[in-house]
Amino acid sequence: MRSFRPLTLAIACAIAAVPCLAMAQDTTSASGKHFTLVGGIAQNQPTGDATVNGERADFDGEPAATLSAAYDINDNISIEAWGADKASHRVSTSAGKVASVDAQPYALSGQYHFRTADSTVRPFVGLGYFESNISNETPQAGAALDGQRLGMSTAKGPMATVGVDVNFSPTWFARADARYLKGDSDVEIDGSKAGTADMDPVVVGIGVGAHF
Numbered sequence: 001m002r003s004f005r006p007l008t009l010a011i012a013c014a015i016a017a018v019p020c021l022a023m024a025q026d027t028t029s030a031s032g033k034h035f036t037l038v039g040g041i042a043q044n045q046p047t048g049d050a051t052v053n054g055e056r057a058d059f060d061g062e063p064a065a066t067l068s069a070a071y072d073i074n075d076n077i078s079i080e081a082w083g084a085d086k087a088s089h090r091v092s093t094s095a096g097k098v099a100s101v102d103a104q105p106y107a108l109s110g111q112y113h114f115r116t117a118d119s120t121v122r123p124f125v126g127l128g129y130f131e132s133n134i135s136n137e138t139p140q141a142g143a144a145l146d147g148q149r150l151g152m153s154t155a156k157g158p159m160a161t162v163g164v165d166v167n168f169s170p171t172w173f174a175r176a177d178a179r180y181l182k183g184d185s186d187v188e189i190d191g192s193k194a195g196t197a198d199m200d201p202v203v204v205g206i207g208v209g210a211h212f
Contacts, residue, residue: 031075031117031118031170031211033072033117033170033211033212034071034072034212035069035070035071035072035211035212036068036069036070036072036078036080036209036210036211036212037067037068037069037070037209037210037212038066038067038068038070038175038207038208038209038210039065039066039067039207039208039209040065040066040067040175040205040206040207040208041063041064041065041066041205041206041207042063042064042066042084042179042203042204042205042206043061043062043063043203043204043205044061044062044063044064044084044087044089044103044105044201044203045061045201045202045203045204046058046059046060046061046089046197046199046200046201047199047200047201047202048184048197048198048199048200049198050091050187050195050196050197050198050199051187051195051196051197052091052093052098052145052187052189052194052195053144053189053194053195054195055093055094056093056094057091057092057093057098057195057197058091058092058093059089059090059091059101059197059199060089060090060092061087061089061201062087062088062089063087064084064085064086064087065084065085066082066083066084066085066203066205066207067082067083067084068080068081068082068083068207069081070111072211075113075116075117076112076113076114077110077111077112077113078110078111078113079108079109079110079111080107080108080109080110080111080126080128081106081107081108082106082107082108082109082179083104083105083106083107084104084105084106084203085104086102086103086104086135086136087102087103087104088100088101088102088136089101089102089103089199093144095143095144096143097140097143098139098140098143098144098145099137099138099139099140099143099145099150100136100137100138100140101134101135101136101137101138101150101152102134102135102136103132103133103134103155103199103201104132104133104135105130105131105132105133105155105181105201105203106130106131106132106133107128107129107130107131107159107179107181108128108129109126109127109128109129109159109161110126110127110128111124111125111126111161112124112125112126113165117170118167118170119167120166120167121164121165121166121167122164122165122166122167123162123163123164124161124162124163124164124165125160125161125162125163126159126160126161126162126163127158127159127160127161128158128159128161129156129157129158129159130156130157130158130159130181130183131154131155131156131183132154132155132156132181132183132185132199132201133154134152134153134154134155134185137150137151137152138150145189148189148190149189149190149191150187150188150189151187151188151189151191152185152186152187152188152197153185153186153188154185155181155183155184155185155197155199156183157181157182157183157184158182158183159179159180159181159182160179160180160182161177161178161179161180162177162178163175163176163177163178164176164177165209170211171210171211171212172208172209172210173208173209173210173211174206174207174208174209175205175206175207175208175209176205176206177204177205177207178202178203178204178205179202179203179204179205180200180201180202180203181199181200181201181202181203182200183199183200184196184197184198184199184200185197185199
């Protein structure tokens, strides 16, 4: 299990900088709003291939709470810091469940929002970088890995986002989005590499947000 502190620090700095940035008068922002906060829930569903000791393994999905904070450079371009709570994934092979692991992704990305700020429906796209901390790697009692020490490295790589906002008022809106996180994790058993997990999760979520 490897550290994801560099990205965590970057996200913390980005969120801390938002109030200061929002105080600046940006004449390119017709709406006059510079800060967006969204809370919601999303299904974290791994889609890639994985192997453990030469055998194919599958990771199931689980919903988790999400939170994002964005600085809106203008009405169309924003910088977003996004993260999700831990999702617990059951790891299964042809013999059944062999372990469970928790994954917690964080990301920084740039986004482009289509249409004007006062449009009711506003699609958006984004591209950025994520890291997903893997923790609580627990072999299943009585299964093939029982009694062994299981470890997985931090997954990291590019993230692509598509979504849509539905505005209820100049402040409040609903959001639906989908994120594809492309990154793999090394699997270790008792300190030796025993496989690779290309988890490549698709994270599909809904939420409620506000512009300030």
